[in-house]
Amino acid sequence: MLRIEDLWVSIDGKEVLRGINLAIPQGETHILFGKNGSGKSTLLMAIMGFSRYQVTKGRIFFLDQDITHLPTFERARLGLGLSFQRPPTIRGVKAGDILSACARGRVSYQALAAAYDFTRFLDREVNYGFSGGEIKRSELLQLLAQDPKMVLLDEPESGVDLENLEVVGEIIGRLLQKDRRRHHRDKSGLIITHTGFIMDYINADKGYILLEGRLLCSGNPRDILQDIKKFGYEECTRCRR
Amino acid sequence: MSEIKARAEKSKDKKAALGTDLELAEFSRQGGKWEYDPDYGRFSPEERTHLLRAGIELTDVDHAGTFLQADTAVVHCQANQPGVEVLPITEALKTHDWAADLLWRLVAVDADKYTARTELELDNGYFIRALPGALVEQPVESCLYLRTDRFAQHVHNLVVVEPGAQLHIITGCTTHPGVNSGLHVGVSEFYVKAGGRLSFTMIHNWGQDIHVRPRTGVRVEEGGSFVSNYILLRPVKTVQMYPTVTLAGEGAVASLNSIAIAHPGSEIDMGGRVILQAPRTRAEIIARTISTGGASISRGHLVGLEPEIKAHLECRGLILAPTGYIYAVPELEGRVSGVDMSHEAAVGRIAAEEIEYLMARGLDEEEAVSTIVRGFLRVKIEGLPPALEEEIENAIRETGKGM
Numbered sequence: 220m221l222r223i224e225d226l227w228v229s230i231d232g233k234e235v236l237r238g239i240n241l242a243i244p245q246g247e248t249h250i251l252f253g254k255n256g257s258g259k260s261t262l263l264m265a266i267m268g269f270s271r272y273q274v275t276k277g278r279i280f281f282l283d284q285d286i287t288h289l290p291t292f293e294r295a296r297l298g299l300g301l302s303f304q305r306p307p308t309i310r311g312v313k314a315g316d317i318l319s320a321c322a323r324g325r326v327s328y329q330a331l332a333a334a335y336d337f338t339r340f341l342d343r344e345v346n347y348g349f350s351g352g353e354i355k356r357s358e359l360l361q362l363l364a365q366d367p368k369m370v371l372l373d374e375p376e377s378g379v380d381l382e383n384l385e386v387v388g389e390i391i392g393r394l395l396q397k398d399r400r401r402h403h404r405d406k407s408g409l410i411i412t413h414t415g416f417i418m419d420y421i422n423a424d425k426g427y428i429l430l431e432g433r434l435l436c437s438g439n440p441r442d443i444l445q446d447i448k449k450f451g452y453e454e455c456t457r458c459r460r
Numbered sequence: 461m462s463e464i465k466a467r468a469e470k471s472k473d474k475k476a477a478l479g480t481d482l483e484l485a486e487f488s489r490q491g492g493k494w495e496y497d498p499d500y501g502r503f504s505p506e507e508r509t510h511l512l513r514a515g516i517e518l519t520d521v522d523h524a525g526t527f528l529q530a531d532t533a534v535v536h537c538q539a540n541q542p543g544v545e546v547l548p549i550t551e552a553l554k555t556h557d558w559a560a561d562l563l564w565r566l567v568a569v570d571a572d573k574y575t576a577r578t579e580l581e582l583d584n585g586y587f588i589r590a591l592p593g594a595l596v597e598q599p600v601e602s603c604l605y606l607r608t609d610r611f612a613q614h615v616h617n618l619v620v621v622e623p624g625a626q627l628h629i630i631t632g633c634t635t636h637p638g639v640n641s642g643l644h645v646g647v648s649e650f651y652v653k654a655g656g657r658l659s660f661t662m663i664h665n666w667g668q669d670i671h672v673r674p675r676t677g678v679r680v681e682e683g684g685s686f687v688s689n690y691i692l693l694r695p696v697k698t699v700q701m702y703p704t705v706t707l708a709g710e711g712a713v714a715s716l717n718s719i720a721i722a723h724p725g726s727e728i729d730m731g732g733r734v735i736l737q738a739p740r741t742r743a744e745i746i747a748r749t750i751s752t753g754g755a756s757i758s759r760g761h762l763v764g765l766e767p768e769i770k771a772h773l774e775c776r777g778l779i780l781a782p783t784g785y786i787y788a789v790p791e792l793e794g795r796v797s798g799v800d801m802s803h804e805a806a807v808g809r810i811a812a813e814e815i816e817y818l819m820a821r822g823l824d825e826e827e828a829v830s831t832i833v834r835g836f837l838r839v840k841i842e843g844l845p846p847a848l849e850e851e852i853e854n855a856i857r858e859t860g861k862g863m
Contacts, residue, residue: 292825307817361821
């Protein structure tokens with residue numbers, strides 16, 4: 220579904236990603252590990268096509284279409300959906316307005332909000348004064364309304380209190396069709412996580428470690444997480460060498 | 461000659477403290493001879509559409525009262541409910557001998573040439589009153605209409621909300637579709653008596669060569685409340701206004717909200733002052749301005765004269781064109797200890813990350829900007845008829861396009 224070939228990305232002239240190769244088939248969810256500043260978020264932002272993230276080399280294909288230079292909204296309409304780690308506050312724009320825009324009349328965003336105890340936030344300015352958990356719920360509900368084929372999640376558990384963790388996990392499980400058998404799943408995902416918590420709520424197929432803009436090892440995401448916990452990211456670098 | 465007339469005579473050429481100075485001789489004082497229109501039958505569909513953009517629905521249905529003045533002529537005026545009086549000001553001065561005493565008390569007749577000329581060459585205006593204890597739910601709709609090109613309209617309005625009464629007024633000020641230039645001077649004095657509540661929504665929909673000089677004074681007594689909403693979304697040549705609200709009685713409350721767009725060629729000098737001169741009074745001034753190439757000066761002034769008052773001022777501006785200009789002037793003046801006053805002012809542009817955030821949800825750039833602009837201009841406005849709300853939404857949506 221998503222294929223990235225030798226992707227090099229710079230931010231303000233500084234090289235952040237250096238030759239990423241990645242393929243996520245339909246129905247699979249891949250996990251991206253890596254230290255802060257390794258380029259994980261940059262990869263997600265570049266896939267989404269934000270203007271700060273300049274692709275200097277390489278290609279991004281989504282559903283066999285070259286989207287490397289497609290505007291962000293067209294990528295979204297093709298079926299890419301991103302949950303931001305730190306989304307902006309837009310004063311005066313209500314959470315309900317954005318949910319409504321995401322739903323585009325296809326689903327009832329009010330019903331989605333009601334299902335995840337978000338109704339009271341619909342009339343509030345999006346992300347303004349929201350707690351970490353409320354921000355994530357808002358982000359994930361937007362994705363539910365958008366119903367993307369490929370879900371990109373940037374640290375969905377960061378800043379979320381215990382009370383909200385379960386709801387966040389449930390929504391992500393729903394987005395990625397956790398309850399379906401593997402060959403019946405048609406949604407794919409690429410998830411950045413530090414804690415691995417989210418892996419309890421989804422079926423993670425493959426994991427990678429991103430270090431200094433390069434993808435190093437790949438493999439079973441649970442094994443990778445165990446190794447990181449045990450030996451740290453530095454050991455991974457040495458292992459690779 | 462009365463003292464007021466004498467002061468007006470002396471000030472008839474006095475330059476205003478703020479705003480572009482206008483040469484009054486360039487305007488005509490010959491308004492059209494418009495006949496009284498009891499059922500609004502004389503308005504063409506085109507005019508009706510134009511009036512609706514200023515919030516004027518041309519119906520007595522669902523309105524507690526209606527007043528429509530074209531140039532100098534009152535063409536429609538009636539109260540539709542008990543508890544409300546709606547009269548041309550010239551009639552009210554004959555009916556109520558006390559009404560004259562309320563004129564020029566909240567606005568100085570010699571403030572500038574615009575106030576002076578209004579006294580010397582009055583073209584009528586409205587008198588709206590809610591009787592003691594009357595809770596008038598439906599709005600009174602008033603319209604001041606420039607129907608003749610180059611005409612200078614001078615009106616003097618008086619609103620009295622008697623003790624315990626409640627009144628909503630929607631005023632639309634606009635021009636005939638064929639009118640390109642002109643001047644509107646509106647002197648307004650509002651009295652909100654003890655426990656009274658007045659909401660006043662003014663929608664301006666002028667032409668691009670129209671000059672506008674409202675002069676407004678408001679006095680709110682004990683426990684009273686005054687809410688003002690001002691909306692200016694379409695092009696105008698110049699607007700200069702600086703309404704002053706005096707919270708004279710304990711616990712009185714005022715809220716002044718304005719949203720304005722300065723289009724290329726427009727100069728909007730818009731302010732608001734609240735004087736909190738009684739204990740436990742509260743005030744809020746909120747201004748949202750956008751420049752799409754025109755100049756906008758956004759002023760706000762809070763004056764705290766008693767302890768235990770609370771007031772907040774918020775001026776926010778967005779510049780959406782390379783040549784846009786926004787000048788925000790928030791002023792706080794505390795004269796005793798124990799006042800609680802604050803302000804927040806910001807002038808900027810739409811952040812790229814906000815646009816891209818919405819684009820990541822599938823909105824194209826135009827839709828994203830329009831959504832952000834609409835949100836920016838969204839100030840809670842109470843008591844508007846649905847058609848007007850829709851019109852405001854449409855105008856804001858149009859504004860967002862192509863930015």
